Amino acid sequence: MPLRILYINYGSQSGVTAAVLERLRRAGHEVQVFDPVDGFLYKRRLGPVQIPNLRPGPVLATAAAMARFRRHWKPWYVHTTVAFDLLTARCERAVAAAAPDVVLQAGVLFAPVRDPLRRPHPPYYLYCDHTRALNERYDPVPGLDPPIPFEGGWRRRETEVYRGAAALFVMSEHVRRSLAADYGVSPDRVHVIGAGANVAPAGPPPAGPREQALLFVGRHFAAKGGPETLAAFEAVRARHPRAELWMVGGRQPERSPAGVRLLGPRPPAEVGALYARASAFVLPTLREAFGLSFLEAMSYGLPCVGTRIEAIPEIVADGATGLLVPPRDPAALAAAMLRLLDDPARARAMGEAGRWRAAERFGWDRAVRLLLQVIERGVAGRAPLAGSAPDAAAAAAPIDGRQGLG
CATH class of the missing domain: 3.40.50.2000 (Glycogen Phosphorylase B;)
Known part of the structure; x- marks a missing residue:
């Protein structure tokens, strides 16, 4: 009815x-x-400007x-x-x-x-x-x-x-x-x-090798662990000099170290294209009510690196669909990122397991x-x-x- x-x-x-x-x-x-x-x-908005709401x-x-x-x-x-x-x-x-x-x-x-x-x-x-x-x-x-x-x-x-x-x-x-x-x-x-997921592929993600890139998607740079991600990527870049870190979202720093692309806010279609090209998703968030971005990444077959807080362990199965680390720990974060880049076959297997998990449970x-x-x-x-x-x-x-x- x-x-x-x-x-x-x-x-x-x-x-x-x-x-x-x-x-x-x-x-x-x-x-x-x-x-x-x-x-x-x-x-409140008055034409093109905002004024106090009285x-x-x-x-x-x-x-x-x-x-x-x-x-x-x-x-x-x-x-x-x-x-x-x-x-x-x-x-x-x-x-x-x-x-x-x-x-x-x-x-x-x-x-x-x-x-x-x-x-x-x-x-x-x-x-x-x-x-x-x-x-x-x-x-x-x-x-x-x-x-x-x-x-x-x-x-x-x-x-x-x-x-x-x-x-x-x-x-x-x-x-x-x-x-x-x-x-x-x-x-x-x-x-x-x-x-x-609010950004998801229309069908199965593309087969074949991905780019040697880690993807970060977070509207609030600091709250989502952006500074920790940058610090951890220095160790990643030392071992994988061709690796890149793509960072999507707002409130980003003005400058970035070598290998980091600060992309700023991007529309959903462009974010989806980045999910489809990257090798892994990284979001060492400090505060997270749920974690929709992890579901988006998993729907594209990406292994996820996240923090062991709030609901994230319910989304990312540690060791099976991704890796979980303590918050505010760049060393542990770098180690997790390196584990995925060092072993592309394992990363792909985790990503595929995550895709099935997202489809069955969410x-x-x-x-x-x-x-x-x-x-x-x-x-x-x-x-x-x-x-x-x-x-x-x-x-x-x-x-x-x-x-x-x-």
């Missing part, structure tokens, strides 16, 4: 929004999209972010309780206007309705790649934004949204464990559906199919409106403080 779905998101989310919407509509469902952050940011909501959110986060307020602009409540009010109006059968929300920077544990509302489902509790546990790294600080008021709101959902979809077991340990969400209500068709199976069963078996969390024990559990909340 076709459903009327209100999809609440914020931004393109690295291609996730477009991929999910395409498959929901392809399955025959009527989907409306609402982005509460649209028009809410501290700047609407009351953004002004209040700006003041709250400045007071809470000081000089780091811009990256955490929507991470205050003031912004959470203002965005939730926007969502609630959208839900009332759309009158959907179900709401599907990406992430928890806001709630689809106020007081989801106590007030009637259409059933809503969440699709998450991370939690704030995981962000709070990041190690401080020079040159990167600091970990977002704990705030009890935010944690209470976030927990209520999780507990009020009809079900939760996550990209990784890593996030599923956080929901249980940090928010008291029953693991039975959390479904690991993975994600998919993919947007698979993720949305699993998501819809849960939603359609839920809609068929429940009343149109829900007034409390489906998990009565979770709804009754305490939300204040850090016990059960990280």
Whole structure:
């Protein structure tokens, strides 16, 4: 039965929004999209320039972010309780206007309705790649934004949204464990559906030898381990003087050492062409909610070198489809890169194993199919409106403080 779905998101989310919407509509469902952050940011566009957004909501959110986060307020602009409540009010109006059968929300920077544990509302489902509790546990790294600080008021709101959902979809077991340990969400209500590659070949990758090139794709150079990659490549170049390092993404340094090509941002088609030509993919990321780039590289048959953090070990099978190293360890990174370049046959075998792993365990068709199976069963078996969390024990559990909340 076709459903009327209100999809609440914020931004393109690295291609996730477009991929999910395409498959929901392809399955025959009527989907409306609402982005509460649209028009809410501290700047707005006026013709070719950006000017301060002086609407009351953004002004209040700006003041709250400045007071809470000081000089780091811009990256955490929507991470205050003031912004959470203002965005939730926007969502609630959208839900009332759309009158959907179900709401599907990406992430928890806001709630689809106020007081989801106590007030009637259409059933809503969440699709998450991370939690704030995981962000709070990041190690401080020079040159990167600091970990977002704990705030009890935010944690209470976030927990209520999780507990009020009809079900939760996550990209990784890593996030599923956080929901249980940090928010008291029953693991039975959390479904690991993975994600998919946004850049993928139309068919099998080309056969034959690849260029002696390592490919790095990361929007944020420092956060994705760009400096460590450059340092490690010096040792690689000493043994393989013809090897090259191709680096795609933003915020790159102005100059590069010998053998390094700083390509800057590139459109998907050009990135796909680089995946098809390179010998291996390298991304020693320091912070990674999931790791879509690894799935892209694997879909092109590339062995991957990544860091042993967050969900990456669920994507890259260490020793089978690639190699995992500790973060911020250029020596270990160089050793892994050299292992692949020293043994092209083994690298090709790892890449082929990765291609099969990506096809069998991941993919947007698979993720949305699993998501819809849960939603359609839920809609068929429940009343149109829900007034409390489906998990009565979770709804009754305490939300204040850090016990059960990280």
